[in-house]
Amino acid sequence: MKNFSIKSKKDANVTILGIESSCDDTAAAIIRDGVILSNVVAGQKVHEEYGGVVPELASRAHQQNIIPVVDRAIARAGIEKSDISAVAFTRGPGLLGSLLVGTSFAKGFSLAAGIPLIEVNHLQGHVLALFIKEKDGAYNPPKFPFLCLLVSGGNSQIILVRDYLDMEVIGQTIDDAAGEAFDKCAKVMGLPYPGGPHVDRLAKQGDPHRFNFAKPRISGLDYSFSGLKTSFLYFLRDNLKENENFIEENQADLCASLQFTIIDILLNKLKKAAKQTGVKEITVAGGVSANSGLRTALQENANKHGWNLIIPKFEYTMDNAAMIAITGYYKYLNGEFAGQDAVPFARTQL
Ligand code: KG4
Numbered sequence: 239m240k241n242f243s244i245k246s247k248k249d250a251n252v253t254i255l256g257i258e259s260s261c262d263d264t265a266a267a268i269i270r271d272g273v274i275l276s277n278v279v280a281g282q283k284v285h286e287e288y289g290g291v292v293p294e295l296a297s298r299a300h301q302q303n304i305i306p307v308v309d310r311a312i313a314r315a316g317i318e319k320s321d322i323s324a325v326a327f328t329r330g331p332g333l334l335g336s337l338l339v340g341t342s343f344a345k346g347f348s349l350a351a352g353i354p355l356i357e358v359n360h361l362q363g364h365v366l367a368l369f370i371k372e373k374d375g376a377y378n379p380p381k382f383p384f385l386c387l388l389v390s391g392g393n394s395q396i397i398l399v400r401d402y403l404d405m406e407v408i409g410q411t412i413d414d415a416a417g418e419a420f421d422k423c424a425k426v427m428g429l430p431y432p433g434g435p436h437v438d439r440l441a442k443q444g445d446p447h448r449f450n451f452a453k454p455r456i457s458g459l460d461y462s463f464s465g466l467k468t469s470f471l472y473f474l475r476d477n478l479k480e481n482e483n484f485i486e487e488n489q490a491d492l493c494a495s496l497q498f499t500i501i502d503i504l505l506n507k508l509k510k511a512a513k514q515t516g517v518k519e520i521t522v523a524g525g526v527s528a529n530s531g532l533r534t535a536l537q538e539n540a541n542k543h544g545w546n547l548i549i550p551k552f553e554y555t556m557d558n559a560a561m562i563a564i565t566g567y568y569k570y571l572n573g574e575f576a577g578q579d580a581v582p583f584a585r586t587q588l
Contacts, residue, residue: 242324242352242353242354242575244323244354244570244573245323245570250271251270251271251321251323252270252271252323252324252567252570252571253268253269253270253271253275253317253321253322253323254268254269254270254322254323254324254325254326254356254563254564254566254567254570255267255268255308255311255312255322255324255325255326255347255563256268256269256325256326256327256358256559256560256561256562256563256564256565256566257304257308257325257326257327257328257340257343257344257559257562258327258328258340258360258363258557258558258559258561258562259300259304259327259328259332259336259337259339259340259343260328260330260331260332260333260336260337260340260360260557261291261296261332261333261336261391261392261557262281262282262285262291262296262299262336263279263280263281263282263556263557263558264279264280264282264299264300264303264304264307264339264340265277265278265279265280265307265557265558265559265562266278266304266307266308266310266311266312266559267311267558267559267560267562267563268311268312268314268315268317268322268563269370269560269563269564269566269567270315270317271567272369272370272371272564272567273370273371273372273373274370274371274372274373274560274563275314275315275316275317275373276310276311276312276313276314276315277311277553277558277559277560278307278310278311278314278559279307279556279557279558279559280303280306280307282295282296282299282303284299285431286430286431288431289425289430289431290421290425290431291333293333293334293335293336294335296333296335296336297333297335297336297338297339300336300339300340301339304339304340304343305343308343308347311559319351320351322351322353323353323354323570324348324353324354324355324356324566324570324575325344325347325348325351325353325354325355325356325566326344326355326356326357326358326562326563326565326566326567326569326570327340327341327343327344327355327356327357327358327562328340328358328359328360328363328562328582329341329357329358329359329576329580329581329582329583329586330359330360330582330583330584330585330586331359331360331361331392331393331583331584331585331586332360332392332582332584333584334582334584337582337583337584338582340582341580341581341582345578345580348578349578354570354575355575355576355577355578355580356566356569356570356574356575356576357576357580358562358565358566358569359565359586359588360557360562361388361393361395361397361586361588362403362405362565362588363561363562363564363565364386364388364390364523364524364555364561365386365388365397365399365405365521365523366402366561366564366565366568367523367550367554367555367558367560367561367564368380368386368521368523368548368550368554369402369564369568370550370551370554370560370561370564378548379548380399380519380521380546380548381519381546382399382400382401382519383398383399383400383515383517383519384399384517384519384520384521384548385397385398385399385508385511385512385515385517385519385520385521386399386521386522386523387504387508387520387521387522387523387527387536388522388523388524389415389416389417389504389522389523389524389525389526389527389532390415390416390417390523390524390525390526390557391415391417391418391421391432391434391525391526392415392417392418393410393411393415393524394410394411394415394416394417394461394463394504395407395409395410395411396408396409396410396459396507396508396511397588398511398515398517402568402572403568403569403572403574405588406588407587407588408459408511408515409458409459409460409461409507409511410460410461411460411461411462411463412456412460412461412462413462413463413464414462414463414464414467415463416461416463416500416503416504416526417432417434417524417525417526418463418467419463419466419467419500420432420433420434420437420496420497420500420526420529421433421434422467423437423466423467423470423471423496424436424437426470426471426474427474427485427489427492427493428485432525434525434526434528434529435528436493437493437496437497438493438497438528438529438530438531440489440490440493440494441490441493441494441496441497441498441531442490442494442530443490443494444489444490444491444492444493444494444495445490445491445494445495446494446495446497446498446531447495447498448488448491448494448495449473449491449492449495450495450499451466451469451470451473451495451496451499452465452466452468452469453465453466453499453502453503454466454503459507459510459511459514460507461503461504461507463500463503466496466499466500466503470496474492497529497531498531501529501531501532501535504532505535505536505539508520508539509539509543512543512545518543518544518545518546519545519546519548520536520540520545520546520547520548521547521548521549521550522536522547522549522550522555523550523555524555525555525556525557527549527550527555528552528555528556533549536549
């Protein structure tokens, strides 16, 4: 790696440009000394009509979005390009074509600006989003060690976090992610993509105990959601044979019962993890953490088991670049830089 001038921990104004392009959001953010200065996300409407993310369309949209999104992040932060100390990018996991756009852009930016490059694991970013400081001084980070329930469209994991850059996955899904279970079951009910927020909305008017769906019997702290998806599908298929309006007539109860089952599966293993590790500092991350039922269930469990529960700001739970920039910040302070030969990975472990 070329020798760049690196600031030390004591220096002020460590300014990181974060780039996120792992799935269907093109995002850029600026963080200075841990404080968020800007956070820009461009979504991709092009996937809606397909009921899921189409990888090739996602990478093309990233190519169109990335320059305007980065420009906007720099302008909103009120800084100059020359103020940026390093550029951090999501190396994986995610869609390979999408990751390539962010990775190539970050490499080009690093070369052109003469600043170091920092690779970030998307999952680590979700966890470190809890350490983003607001401009008005708002800051409520968890204390180490803590457990993070990471639930998104692509991941369901329980992570034991010992320090900023010291994390261990102690439980994870062996098949579908929790968000996928929401989205796939919503799709068979005819709800738009992504289905999670629609299930959440409809569940509010439904009875969570009306229908029972399969729960996995897996030892340890791992998750499985594919059995639930299949049981939901068969249940609908059998009932539609008797009544072709079954879904419309029971939509709210179906959503409430499905949501109840997913939350029950998630909370069961989280409670087990808290008991096994003795850790009572509990956090949540990823898109599914926006679910109102999950938030309520987490709070109830926190009250019951004496957990200190920390839920990040909504905008930092979804895919965003602020979480990539904050991870880049801690890696910068730790002197962890990437070379121009860094290639993205579709699947990576912490
Ligand atoms: O972390 P995220 O933004 O990105 C990916 O992993 O792609 O998570 C997106 C996931 C989708 O599966 C979406 O349905 C789910 O988060 N989601 C929700 C809610 N809001 C987003 N699931 C349940 N209830 C919600 N309110």
